[in-house]
Structure formats: C-alpha cells, structure tokens
Amino acid sequence: MGEISGAGKRRDEPERYGIRIKGHLDDRWADWFEGMSITQENDGTTLLTGMVVDQAALLGLLRRVRDLGLSLISVIPLDRADAPEDNA
Numbered sequence: 482m483g484e485i486s487g488a489g490k491r492r493d494e495p496e497r498y499g500i501r502i503k504g505h506l507d508d509r510w511a512d513w514f515e516g517m518s519i520t521q522e523n524d525g526t527t528l529l530t531g532m533v534v535d536q537a538a539l540l541g542l543l544r545r546v547r548d549l550g551l552s553l554i555s556v557i558p559l560d561r562a563d564a565p566e567d568n569a
Contacts, residue, residue: 497559498539500529503552514542526554 505521506529515538517531533539539556546553 495532495534497531498529498533498542499555499557499559500542500546501554501556502527502529502546503554506551514545517542530559 500517501522503526505525506519506527507521508519511517511519514529515531517529520528520530522528529542533542543553543556
C-alpha cells in the first residue's frame with residue numbers, strides 16, 4: 482500500500498498540478514505536455530494544468546519545460562475545486 486502524506490492523501494494517487502511558465506504556448510503543445518490543459522493568461526504567462534500520476538511524471542514535465550528553454554514561474558498542487566477544467 483502507498484504511504485499517506487501529511488494532507489491525508491495517498492502518495493500513489495494522481496494529483497492535479499498547475500505549472501506556470503513565462504510566455505504563451507498554444508494548444509498544439511498539449512501532447513508534448515502529456516495532455517495537460519494549456520491556458521494562455523492575460524499577464525503573458527501560460528498555465529498548464531492536469532493530473533500527474535507521481536513525482537517522476539512531474540519531474541518529466543519539468544524537464545520538458547527546461548528542454549524547450551521556457552522560464553518556469555511556479556509549480557503548485559491544486560485542489561480539484563481550485564483548478565480550471567481540463568479540455569479532456
């Protein structure tokens with residue numbers, strides 16, 4: 482069985498994340514970012530949101546941000562109520 486985190490969630494359960502990057506990405510990058518929802522914000526940033534199965538998958542997404550030479554602004558776990566709806 483998976484361990485329980487401090488918030489009472491099992492560590493082996495997928496979690497919804499928001500990854501904010503500087504600049505705008507268009508929707509064609511959704512496959513590159515494993516189906517994450519892509520939202521272009523008015524402040525010139527892009528918010529990637531979606532379920533991430535584990536920490537290794539999160540690290541993989543962050544490597545893709547790095548590989549594209551994008552500037553990472555923030556990475557935050559989101560409650561389902563806080564996250565924008567996915568396009569999936």
